[in-house]
Amino acid sequence: MRAIFGNVLVGQSGGPTAAINATLSGVIRGVFAAEKKGLVGDIYGMRNGIEGCLAENLINLSERFHKGSSQNTEAMLHRLESTPGAALGSCRMRLPDPETDDSVYARLLEIFRKYRIRFFFYIGGNDSMDTVDKVNRYFLKQEYEVRVVGVPKTIDNDLLGTDHTPGYGSAAKYVATTVREMMCDTAVYTVRSVTIAEIMGRDAGWLAASAACAGENGAPAPDLICLPERTFDTEQFLEQIRRAWETHPNVMAVICEGIRFADGGYVGAGFQSGTTDVFGHRYLAGAGKYLEHICRERLGCKVRSVELNLPQRCAGHLASACDLKESAAVGRAAVVAAMHGQSGVMAGIERISSSPYHIKFKTVPVSQVGGGVRTVPDEFIREDNFGMTPAFLDYVKPLIVGEARPFYRDGLPEYFYF
Amino acid sequence: MRAIFGNVLVGQSGGPTAAINATLSGVIRGVFAAEKKGLVGDIYGMRNGIEGCLAENLINLSERFHKGSSQNTEAMLHRLESTPGAALGSCRMRLPDPETDDSVYARLLEIFRKYRIRFFFYIGGNDSMDTVDKVNRYFLKQEYEVRVVGVPKTIDNDLLGTDHTPGYGSAAKYVATTVREMMCDTAVYTVRSVTIAEIMGRDAGWLAASAACAGENGAPAPDLICLPERTFDTEQFLEQIRRAWETHPNVMAVICEGIRFADGGYVGAGFQSGTTDVFGHRYLAGAGKYLEHICRERLGCKVRSVELNLPQRCAGHLASACDLKESAAVGRAAVVAAMHGQSGVMAGIERISSSPYHIKFKTVPVSQVGGGVRTVPDEFIREDNFGMTPAFLDYVKPLIVGEARPFYRDGLPEYFYF
Helix, strand or coil: CCCCCCEEEEEECCCCECCHHHHHHHHHHHHHHHHHCCCCCCEEEECCHHHHHHCCCEEEHHHHHHCCCHHHHHHHHHHHHCCCECCCCCCCCCCCCCCCCCHHHHHHHHHHHHHCEEEEEEEECHHHHHHHHHHHHHHHCCCCCCEEEEEECCCCCCCCCCCCCCCHHHHHHHHHHHHHHHHHHHCCCCCCEEEEEEECCCCCCHHHHHHHHHHCCCCCCCCEEECCCCCCCHHHHHHHHHHHHCCCCEEEEEEECCCECCCCCECCHHHCCCCECCCCCECCCCHHHHHHHHHHHHHCCEEEEEECCCHHHHCHHHCEHHHHHHHHHHHHHHHHHHHCCCCCEEEEEEEEEECCEEEEEEEEEHHHCCCCCCCCCHHHECCCCCCECHHHHHHHHHHHCCECCCCEECCEECCCCC | CCCCCCEEEEEECCCCECCHHHHHHHHHHHHHHHHHCCCCCCEEEECCHHHHHHCCCEEEHHHHHHCCCHHHHHHHHHHHHCCCECCCCCCCCCCCCCCCCCHHHHHHHHHHHHCCEEEEEEEECHHHHHHHHHHHHHHHCCCCCCEEEEEECCCCCCCCCCCCCCCHHHHHHHHHHHHHHHHHHHCCCCCCEEEEEEECCCCCCHHHHHHHHHHCCCCCCCCEEECCCCCCCHHHHHHHHHHHHCCCCEEEEEEECCCECCCCCECCHHHCCCCECCCCCECCCCHHHHHHHHHHHHHCCEEEEEECCCHHHHCHHHCEHHHHHHHHHHHHHHHHHHHCCCCCEEEEEEEEEECCEEEEEEEEEHHHCCCCCCCCCHHHECCCCCCECHHHHHHHHHHHCCECCCCEECCEECCCCC
């Protein structure tokens, strides 16, 4: 490995999570540690990801976080870690192939030279790893060396190359807690009812699956969990509800927003806006509302659908301590990997064991990550397709452990704002 | 005051909250204290309110909570206090006027005689206080003496005769926290957007108003808060959004589900099911979805509407410590009032001062409570009608203070189930 010296650039991209700022803090802490050893210079943050970077909208994080005492630095980083969203801002910009159109990359090179950037960290999901791969490929052919490392985050838990993704544990804790609490609420009446909880997830049902935790330790379990990994069948769905009514009047059905019929059409497709984002993904909405109508018409009962919506990815007050800790650690691991000469890789998590829970960090070539989707494997899905297996619970339970409580002032959590 | 001795009956009614079980616990604690003084016998809980009572579906709470050691009693009551929902179950049953149809009351008398019930506590909102009033009126004319006391609860904070209602503080803390967190989330992109948060509330906007707390202590404030106390005007609404865009791209609009146009029609009335509950209230839904469409069409921007839905009334994990403490205390105060001979009253809260926050408990004739709605007064609403005044913040801030954290096991809050 040839040693290079320079500054660091870090950005956040894609949808926010409750843990992406913990990863940013981890990268900053990793860089500060490397700085002490004389390995790197300053760290810059790009506002709004690669989009802000191209507009030279950078912020010197070394200056920002080194102001005042080391206690002050620590307090700022701690507050950053518990803040949901993406403190630096985000973007959803798809870069062109560097082999066919290198104009934006030439602009990147210009900015990197100007700020003497030699280390580039990009925190994001699948689409962000595509950016990492392309930037890395471009710089491999340049005389100006840059080490490009991706750091995963997504509540969807669908990235290849990692046991689980930072951000998933906190979202899963929110979903399981909220489903348990809604079941306390809906259980109060004696008339038959169906409550449908619609959970985020396009092609992978990891987050909806986490609702199974609500039924642990003697609490009532959700009656149905419907994942996109299984074809949705309306008749089977209604039959499951009727069967649940044999033992209790209030049914809780958890559905992933991405469930589809046998013909491949999304459940509730008629309720969709039809618009797509820049990556060609369709905006999904409406499976819950659609099934609410179906239940009302076919079962003639009281029905309510609850879209868990934004709070499932931004409930910082209910973040998983395990998730925040790992999210920060994976950021530091990315810095260490770059210092050791790695580039074109994504930092990831490898599970050693579930009980006791033990993990280690690793890197994987980012080219093997981008575009792929890790779905929920068969052994995690119950044979009747409407619930999760004990093996899944073994997998997910360690990830939601611990309460990472932010600092409260006047009754509300205090967050970090740039 | 003539002393009477007998057993106690307690029930919960109406929509659940995160604090109604704290009040139940307070009543139980109050009765246990009175029992030690030899003032009362056992306490029975009615399953599913007055409906379960008429079906003689009672549970002996003295037996249930006195099992095992006093430590065990304390642990069970503590868990009950932090549990959302209504642990005894609830109902929405409207009693007939005792003067015109006394059949259900005769049945009540029969059950009261059988279980030697002399004290009747009913925890609920406006409709439940109507029940308290009727039951009290009936028993005033009987030879069998019963003391009937209402204990308030509602997230809507719209009951007359009390400074605020148990349950409101926890819901307000949830709303303010969630709005603050959603603003962290929606602030990440640079494109203009509108996020509409739809908050529960029929004729009073207290809960939507609590979102104003999100902007305290340097955090960004919601851009608009629309209450049912003010006529909704679409053009003014859009104008406020355009004005907010002059300083930042991501607008947060908080709306109460009960907002209406000048003609009295609910905003988004076309989206409603048209069904009514047994009290003649229309089920509301859709103001958020309706305004989402309006914004998309008229402003041509990215819009998302988020219905906070059930979690705002059942998020036990985020309950206000002040609210839970007061909710339990008002339950104990109701027992004390009954022991002192009061009947036909509702226990309530009187505010001595906001800073320092100091309250005392009182009782009011329940006949003055039922049917009335306490709306947000003019001095709490900003002159432009789209926000709250400092006087309102002085009022609401003490109510959301303190984190009443439940016990966590395997990453999830543990709740109480009968």
